[in-house]
Amino acid sequence: MARIKTDNNLTRKEVIVTKAATLFREKGFKAASMRDLAEAVGVEAASLYNHIKSKTELLHELCFSVANRFLHKIDEVELEKTGSVEKIEKLLRFHINEMIHHYEEVYVSDREWKHLSDPYLSNFQNQRRIYRKRFAAIIETGIKNKEVKSIDAPTAVLIMLHAISGIESWHRSVQKISAEELEENMISILVGGLVNR
Template structure:
């Protein structure tokens, strides 16, 4: 089949995307060049095109991989029959874990989606809008059932998602805080704001 598996269990295309994710985060999509990327992969720039179609295909792959993962999780939570607070906690914990474990990917989907070409850009934004809407619906449902405090659902979603995505700017400057401690501290703050 494929000639090379540069690391076990990963095709060269996957290696490229992984290296690219690091580069895109550090420099931004626009400022990261294919020659830059090629050097990190250990190959000439032109050779990259034996594995990928374009620079923007890399961005698309990353953005939609992340979007799909969140969407899948959301559906699972929606279909479960936990109390609202537990649902929200599950979602918050997944977001934090994704942020800690797949940091580069999540960061790019969060900050570099602007550079997606149409029609992917619209597609991505639609998915994001839908995700937030459904998250808001869970909260609204909880309010109606009297399970959580009366609060503007959209504001709550905004606060929760933004707070988590802010971990990026924190993490590297506070290595003393362990991942578990950070997770539980954040959950505490964010869930407390929902409790009656």
């Protein structure tokens, strides 16, 4: 079989990780095999091992690169000198865009992280928990300064994140509105549901 094709200046490893994301989303991490992955990449299974150690290593890479992007974003948003609603909207737009434009990786990191192995598993779970707490803290501040209506902040986070995970259905639907319209509709409903009037 051919060597691993690298379009768009991706390294060979990046090509493998990208194909793995698609495969893990479609089949689930457990059911996906290295043989399936080799087929998707277009090489023999043996040559994958020149670039990666194991299927689990691929899941680690996927989950932690998604986690890094979210951490980086919330670090940035927390430091901004803007109101709480603006911060919430910025985070929501980031989540929505990740689900639209990095669907495969975000889906896998969101659904398949249970198959991580320790120490990565507990580390990842902790990061998720802390991320949600920091998001809830931004909402709490908004409630204190009367920008946000009086609600239970962790419940608001739960609603937002699950609502956004619904973009999965958007990806699967045949007749769909544009990504921009989807984003504006989600922001209108979700931010609209939080603000204090």
